[in-house]
Structure formats: structure tokens, C-alpha cells
Amino acid sequence: MTTIDDQSSQRDLRKAEWKVRTELAAAYRLVALFGWDDLVFTHLSARVPGPDHHFLINPYGLLFHEITASSLVKVDKDGQVVESGGLSRVNPAGFTIHSAVHMGREDAGAVMHLHAPDGVAVSAHRDGLLPLSQTAMLCLSHLSYHDYEGVALNLNERERLIRDLGDKSMMMLRNHGVLTAGKDVPETFTYLYFLMKxxxxxxKAQSCGPTCMPSEQAIQTTADQSQSLGSAAALTWPALVRLLDSKSPGYAV
Incomplete structure (x- = not known):
């Protein structure tokens, strides 16, 4: 028998899920707006509020600027579709990467992975991300690396991926791209923006010739100052939503 309290709890969960759906759809649209998308490939995901260990991911086949809150696919930890708004196919490589982080990190409310050219270029650089800018120095203490093993179809890779991510919020997938994880969509997108920038x-700096490295003291000072980087989402996300509403409305349906 369903009680009034049960019904109220279910309504609250549906409301919380819709908020996450809307934020994740907005993140997909923002990735397209910034030119970071890769046709129908790469993936952003978010944990569904509630006890069922479900998460939301894009339907395989839609371009990022087409994503809406209702079109996102809900899957379980085994990659089985629980609910879809139309297209129900999920990219298996996306499931491998995102399920690894969601299953291995309870604090990972959202996970974002891109193949944007500049991110892939730096992931392939022998030295990885260098402290060539203030933006990079704000990222370095949050960053880890995972070596390329092939297209992420082998579920066994999940163990190594989550091991390499550790407690970090940003990751270079060597020869592949970038990944960020955070408590929610706004925080995770903020990490993604800083890493991509x-x-x-x-x-650009390395294409200009010899570069100027800051002092070790400056690098460490900036690392210390970066510990609250995720909190910038309180300012950045509302501004990003205003930008999106003016450039690509219609995601919240």
C-alpha cells in the first residue's frame, strides 16, 4: 500500500530528477555552443537522485545541440536502459567510462568526457598539461592521467580508470581526450571549462615558439589557491544558463 509520505517522496525524486535532466541537457547544448562536440560521440552523464544507482546519458545518435531533458536515456549500472524518451541506444564506450566513475566515486554526481581537439592534443603531449597559464595552474592539482588502452569497450578497463582518477576532479585520457567529475552538473562543467581553456x-602558446615558465613558488601558490575551484560554479553556471537561453533555447523540455 502506497502511503501519502511515499507519494510525496516519489514526487520529490521526480522533481529532483527533472532538475538534473535539465542541467545535463544544458551542459550538452553548452558543449555544442563552445564547439567542443564530436558529432554524436563523447558523453556527459549525471547520477539520478534516489536509491537505484541509475544515471542519465545521451541517446546514441543525437547531436549535442539536439539534446533535451526528456531525450536523455536512464540506464542502470549494468548499462541496461531503464527509461528513454525516444532513442534508447547508448554508446557502449560511453557506458564503460561513465559507469566506472559513477560506480567508483560516490561523490561523482556528474561526469563529462570530450574529444575536443585541443584537449586531445594536450593529452597526447609527452608532458601533458604544463603550467603555462594561470588557468592551467588552477587545474594542475586537480588533474590525473590514464593511459590509452584502445576504444573503451572492455569493462575490465573500469578498474584501472577509476584507480588512475583517484580523488581528482580532472583527468587526461592519454591520446584520447579529457574527463571531469564533480558533485553535480554545474561543478563538473566548470571544471571542464577550466581544463579545456x-x-x-x-x-596556442606552444605554436608561438619558446614559452615562459613561472616559478615553482608561483605554481604552488596558485595550486593552493585552486582548492575551491569547483565553488566557482555558483557564479559561472547561472551565467552559462543565461547565455544558453539566448543562444540555444529549448533544452528544458
Whole structure:
């Protein structure tokens, strides 16, 4: 028998899920707006509020600027579709990467993975992300690396991926791209923005010739100052939503 309290709890969970759906759809649209998308490939995901260990991910086949809150696919930890708003196919490589982080990190409410050219270029650089800019130095203490093993279809890779991520919020997937994880969509997108901007700056700086490295003291000071980087989402996310509402409305349906 369903009680009034049960019904109220279910309504609260549906409301909380819709909020996450709307934020994740907005993140997909923002990735497209910034030119970081890769046709129908790469993935952003978010944990569904509640006890069922479900998460939301894009339907395989939609371009990022087409994603809406209701089109996102809900899957379980085994990659089985629980609910879809139309297209129900999920990229298996996306499931491998995202399920690894969601299952291995309870604090990972959202996970974002891109193949944007500047991110891939830096992931392939022997030295990885260098402290060539303030933006990069804000990222370095949050960053880890995972070596390329092939297209992420082998579920056994999940153990190594989560081991390499550790407690970090940003990761370079060597020869592949970038990944960020955070408590929610706004925080995770904020990490993604800083990491992508750092990569863009590095590619441009290195194309200009010899670069100027800051002192070790400056690098450490900036690392210390970066510990609250995720909290910048309180300012960045509302501004990003206003930008999106003016450039690509219609995601919250």
C-alpha cells in the first residue's frame, strides 16, 4: 500500500530528477555552443537522485545541440536502459567510462568526457598539461592521467580508470581526450571549462615558439589557491544558463 509520505517522496525524486535532466541537457547544448562536440560521440552523464544507482546519458545518435531533458536515456549500472524518451541506444564506450566513475566515486554526481581537439592534443603531449597559464595552474592539482588502452569497450578497463582518477576532479585520457567529475552538473562543467581553456591556451602558446615558465613558488601558490575551484560554479553556471537561453533555447523540455 502506497502511503501519502511515499507519494510525496516519489514526487520529490521526480522533481529532483527533472532538475538534473535539465542541467545535463544544458551542459550538452553548452558543449555544442563552445564547439567542443564530436558529432554524436563523447558523453556527459549525471547520477539520478534516489536509491537505484541509475544515471542519465545521451541517446546514441543525437547531436549535442539536439539534446533535451526528456531525450536523455536512464540506464542502470549494468548499462541496461531503464527509461528513454525516444532513442534508447547508448554508446557502449560511453557506458564503460561513465559507469566506472559513477560506480567508483560516490561523490561523482556528474561526469563529462570530450574529444575536443585541443584537449586531445594536450593529452597526447609527452608532458601533458604544463603550467603555462594561470588557468592551467588552477587545474594542475586537480588533474590525473590514464593511459590509452584502445576504444573503451572492455569493462575490465573500469578498474584501472577509476584507480588512475583517484580523488581528482580532472583527468587526461592519454591520446584520447579529457574527463571531469564533480558533485553535480554545474561543478563538473566548470571544471571542464577550466581544463579545456587551459588546453587551448597551451596549444596556442606552444605554436608561438619558446614559452615562459613561472616559478615553482608561483605554481604552488596558485595550486593552493585552486582548492575551491569547483565553488566557482555558483557564479559561472547561472551565467552559462543565461547565455544558453539566448543562444540555444529549448533544452528544458
Amino acid at each position: 587551459a588546453c587551448e591556451i597551451q596549444v
